Amino acid sequence: MATEGEPPQGGHELDFGSGSKDPTPPPVPPVPTEGEAGNPASASPVVPEQVPPAPEQAFPPPGQPSPVQPYGVQPGQPGQPYAAQPAQPYPGQPAQPHTGQQGQPYAGQPYGAQPGQPYGAQPTQPYPGQAAQPYSGQPYGAQPGQAAQPGQPYGAQPTQPYPGQPYGAQPTQPYPGQGDGTQPPKKSSKGLLWGLIGGGAALLIVAILVVALLVVPALTRSSVTAADTVKAYLTAVSKGDAKAALGYLESVPDKKLLTDPVLKASEKLGGVSHISVKKGGESKYSATVAASFEVGGRTVSTTYEAYKDKDTWKIANGVTPISLDSLRGLDATFNGVPTADITDAYVFPGTYEIALDSKYFSIDGDSTFAIASYDDASALYDVRTKLNDAGVSEFRSLVRSSVEACVAMKTLSTPCGMDITAIDLSGASPVEGTVTRTLTADGSAKLDALQPESNGSSPTVVSAYDYISVDMQLQGSDGQTYTVTFGGSLGTPTVDFGKAAPQVTWE
Known part of the structure; x- marks a missing residue:
């Protein structure tokens, strides 16, 4: 057993900081040999310490001396071996x-x-x-x-x-x-790289979509001119596509005649063809477009007015207003469409036929009209109707019946006229109920040859202006019989065939 003050036998004395300020250093241990250095079992207990990282210093080529001092050699300590331990610890390192x-x-x-x-x-x-x-x-x-x-x-x-x-x-x-090495490795930078690439690609796609949504439509809109719109409109009309044609127009109040069936009927009669549109005359917000085409076998030249509505052109005068007043009450059709309930009529460029579904009337003159402008539409104001043979016969029959009824009356006045209440009898006065009337042969012949015509108030109202002679005699207050030479003529017979039961009225 070692005595106090003597180091233990067979080992080295280690000072673990007993508090002595000047401990006696132990003997210097021998330098381990190569065999001992490779045997960890022979190593003494390890004292914890912090080793600073080695500086980046390259070794000289074999056989040449190092130009720098070995790591750990202090200045003024020649001969000190490589990595000799300095006497003072590094900052934060416990004293050794x-x-x-x-x-x-x-x-x-x-x-x-x-x-x-x-x-x-x-x-x-x-x-x-x-x-x-x-x-x-x-x-x-x-x-x-x-x-x-x-x-x-x-x-x-x-x-x-x-x-x-x-x-x-x-x-x-x-x-x-x-x-x-025991901690899990960090994620590879490839994920970040792919994330950045993917994000960049997404941004690029968004940018392309923005360009497609903003730039491409703008370019497309800017390439459509007013002339292109007019040509597209006339082409839709020529193909009988009323819905497409209406898309190029401003709002229309009444569309009853702006339908596909009306355009189909127009095509059979002579629709729009050989379209030619001249470009030019276009400003930022309005345009005047000259166009020509064939309709109803004739060439039409007209001018369309267009205006800019947001990003599209609208045609202001693409359809033509027409008047159907001459057909009121006659059960008329316009390219097969009944006109009874149409007040404001508009038509596409085309050819149109008026037909009357009437027992007594027909069109007096042309019944087919090619309409492509206001001038063409004005012809409809001159449309006249007349009684057909059946209508004329019915008119004559109604008038004769009315005349014969009036002639048979003994009164001073009748519904047909022939009023003699104010006749001058040389101081005498006419006596009521003493009148005798006789239809002359000439008068009867005139009734058979009446020529009814429209009186202008309505196309269904017709009148005849022929003179029909009737002989009349009456008794005076003085007891004498008088023959009426002047006065007491028949009125003007008028019949309204628009009524359910036509009757003769006298004017």
């Missing part, structure tokens, strides 16, 4: 016991090595900020031929540096502060 006399080297002991340990043996205490690593028993700085094992302490490296790499560089280990 002296292993030799002050000012003397550690007998060749490398920096940070404990007695019996080879140079660079890994301490068990981690660097500041580094997770603690288990001691695997492998000395710091693996020997050639030894690969790094999982759990190997930080700093395991081959004894020979890579070409061009400073001594102590660690190709497979992270730098201090980046984690160790």
Whole structure:
């Protein structure tokens, strides 16, 4: 047993900071041999310490002396071995016991090595900020031929540096502060790269869509002129597509005659064809477009007025208003469409036929009209109707019946006229109920030849202006019989065939 003040036999005395300010340094341990350096079992307990990273210093070529001092050699300490331990610890490092006399080297002991340990043996205490690593028993700085094992302490490296790499560089280990091999590796930067690429592609697609939505429609709209709109409108009319044609027009009050069936009937009669539109005459918001086409077998030249409505052109005078007043009450049709309920009529350019679904009337003159302008439409104001043969016969029959009824009356006045209430009888006065009337032969012939015509108030109202002679006699207050020479003529017979039961009225 060792006595007080003597070091224990067979080992070295280690001072763990008993508090003595000037401890007696233990004997300098012998420098471990090559065999001992590779035997971790013979190493003494490791004292925790912090080893600063080796500076990036390249070794000189073989056979040439190093131009710089070995790491750890202090100025003014010639002959001190490589990595000799300085007497003072690094900032934050606990004080280490002296292993030799002050000012003397550690007998060749490398920096940070404990007695019996080879140079660079890994301490068990981690660097500041580094997770603690288990001691695997492998000395710091693996020997050639030894690969790094999982759990190997930080700093395991081959004894020979890579070409061009400073001594102590660690190709497979992270730098201090980046984690160790036991921590999960960081995500590959490829994910970030692909994310950036994907985000950039998405932004590019959005930009392309914005261009497509804003620029392309703008270019398309700017390329459509007023002349193009007029031509598209006339083309739709020529194809009988009323809905498409209406899309090029401003609002129309009445569309009863602006339908596909009306255009189909127009095409059979002579629709729009050979369209020619002249470009030009277009300003920013309005345009005047000259167009020509064939309709009803004749060439029509007309001018269309257009205006800009937002981004499209609208035609202001694409359809033509027409008057159907001459057909009121006659059960008329316009290209097959009944006109009874149409007040404001409008038509596309085309050919139209008027037909009367009437027992007594027909059109007096042309019944087919090619309409492409206001001038063409004015012809409809001159449309006249007349009684057909059946109508004339019915008119004559109604008038004769009315005349014969009036002639048979004995009164001074009748519904047919022939009023003699104010006749001058040379001082005598006519006596009521004494009148005798007789239809003459000439008068009867005139009744058979009446020529009815429209009186202008309505197309269904007709009148006859022929003179029909009737002989009359009466008694005076003086008891004498008088013959009426002047006065007492029949009125003008008029019949309204628009009524359910036509009757004769006298005017």
